[in-house]
Amino acid sequence: MGNESYEVRGSSIHERGLFATKSLKAGARVVQYVGEKISKKEASERALEWEHKAKKSGEGLVYIFELDDQWDIDGRIGENPARYINHSCDGNCEAINDAGEIWIIAERSIKKGEELTYDYGYDMEHFLDHPCLCGTSQCVGFIVREDQRLKVRRLLKNKKINKPQSTNQFKSQSKI
Numbered sequence: 001m002g003n004e005s006y007e008v009r010g011s012s013i014h015e016r017g018l019f020a021t022k023s024l025k026a027g028a029r030v031v032q033y034v035g036e037k038i039s040k041k042e043a044s045e046r047a048l049e050w051e052h053k054a055k056k057s058g059e060g061l062v063y064i065f066e067l068d069d070q071w072d073i074d075g076r077i078g079e080n081p082a083r084y085i086n087h088s089c090d091g092n093c094e095a096i097n098d099a100g101e102i103w104i105i106a107e108r109s110i111k112k113g114e115e116l117t118y119d120y121g122y123d124m125e126h127f128l129d130h131p132c133l134c135g136t137s138q139c140v141g142f143i144v145r146e147d148q149r150l151k152v153r154r155l156l157k158n159k160k161i162n163k164p165q166s167t168n169q170f171k172s173q174s175k176i
C-alpha cells in the first residue's frame with residue numbers, strides 16, 4: 001500500500017468521507033470494497049440488528065454490500081476505507097462487481113480534493129429513513145437509487161414532505 005489515491009476526512013455530506021488525493025481519470029480503480037463474505041440470511045439479520053442500534057444511538061450504520069444473489073459483504077469488519085464513501089444523487093464514482101470483487105471506479109474525471117461518492121442504490125421502500133445531504137443540484141433529499149428518484153420526487157410533491165434541511169442532525173455529528 002502507500003499508493004492510495006484517497007484519504008478519509010470530515011465530510012459535509014455525512015460524518016467522514018473519502019476524498020481524492022490526486023486527480024483521477026474516468027474508469028480508474030479507486031478502492032476495493034472489502035469485508036467479510038456472508039450469506040444473505042446473515043446479512044439481513046445483521047442489518048436489522050444494526051438498524052435497531054442506529055435508531056437508539058444515532059450511530060452504527062449498516063455497511064452491507066450486495067455481492068450477488070447468494071452473498072453479501074459486511075464492510076464493517078476489518079480495514080475497509082471504501083465504507084467511508086458517501087452517497088450522492090450525482091456521484092462521481094460507481095461500484096462494479098469484477099469477478100466477485102467490488103471495486104469503486106471513477107465514473108468521470110475527478111479533481112484532487114473532490115469527495116468521492118456513488119449511488120448507494122437503496123430501494124425507495126423506506127426512503128424517509130435515509131435523508132440525503134449530498135447538496136448537488138440533482139439531490140432528491142433521500143438516498144434512493146437513480147431509477148426510483150422520479151417516483152420519490154412525485155411522492156414528495158403530492159404528500160408535501162419537505163426535503164431534509166442541511167442543518168439537521170447529520171451535519172452536527174463529529175468530524176475529524
Ligand SMILES: [Zn+2]
Binds near residue numbers: 088132134140141
Ligand atoms: Zn442527494
